Amino acid sequence: MSYETILTQRLSQCKDTNAFFTEMKDVLDRIGNVQQTSATQTVENNLTSSHFYKQLMSDLDTIGWDKVVDLNTDLSSIMISVHDFHQREHIITVDSSNKTSYKWSAHIPTQIDLKKDDRVDLKYIIEKHKEVFDKLDDFFTVMEDLDANTWVLEPEQPKRAHCMRRIGIGNHSSIQIEINPQQPRSPPEVRFLGADSIITPLRQNYNKNHQLWDYQALLRENLERTLGLTFPQRKNDEQEEEMSEKCSICYAYRLEMKVPDKVCDNPKCCRPFHSQCLSEWLRSIPKAHQSFDTIFGTCPYCSNVISVKIQNR
Secondary structure, three states, X not given: OOHHHHXXXXXXXXXXXXXXXXXXXXXXXXXXXXXXXXXXXXXHHHHHHHHHHHHHHHHHHHHOHHHEEEEOOOOOEEEEEEEOOOOOEEXXXXXXXXXXXXXXXXXXXXXXXXXXXXXXXXXXXXXXXXXHHHXXXXXXXXXXXXXXXXXXXXXOOOOOOOOEEEEEEEXXXXXXXXOOOOOOOOOOEEEEEOOHHHHHHHHHHHHHOHXXXXXXXXXHHHHHHHHOXXXXXXXXOOOHHHHOOOOOOOOOOOEOXXXXXXXXXXXXXXXXXXXXXXXXXXXXXXXXXXXXXXXXEEXXXXXXXXXXXXXXX
8 A cells, every 4th residue: 555545544534634734744754764764774785785795705805716616797696616635626506695694505415514603704615615525535436436337327417415326237127225425335225126036136145245345445346246246337328228217108217206116027027117007007908807906917018927006096
């Protein structure tokens, strides 16, 4: 509602001339106070912003402009390049949009706690991040070796903050591992994904061969030793079909946030399926039959017997 509307409403309620002028004075005083407060706040905000930007320029001069990878035109975001002692490049993104202090982020698997009592400058932020980068050096080494010498299915574009890798082992099977950033060469949590005929022997080997674990060796080397295999590498796309864990019916990996959870047990097939897709497929086959909440039929690819609990959308 505008001041004109408020003024009209209040003045129309006055009973006489004296009341009219008293009411008008009150309204004008209120408008003046609001405008004065707004002007004061604007001046204070401008002074704060001016001081912050002056300090920001000083910080950038201190760390060196050669470290600045990107700087927004409004100075609200800065990307700074930092190298660890193995000369890996790390990018620190600094948010200065609130014009009073910095917020920061980097692709690392741990939190960085900086002092909060004093104003944090860019030099301090870089120094603390570099300390963490150097402490995580062995973690980065282990993960780089996995990415270079195995067929990583997930994440599709691994970043240094990612502690999980899902590694293809062939026959539409894979292992999923979660690495501890603080102890990257220790035995990881392993999840086996695929047909029982493929993954059961691997699970047995892993549990049986733990005494072979060498804490001085790379994680990949220990996994290959305990599992009794050599990981295939992503050298070309000829093995893409064998490595793929996309559903063999809908040809997608994720369906409503669910991944394929049924696999044909025929060692020569091992095709993966979403339970929902397989359920719908089997219900469309005349020879399939149902017992309670499970439907039985044959694999769409090899005709091996397969069953799945009925899934309703």
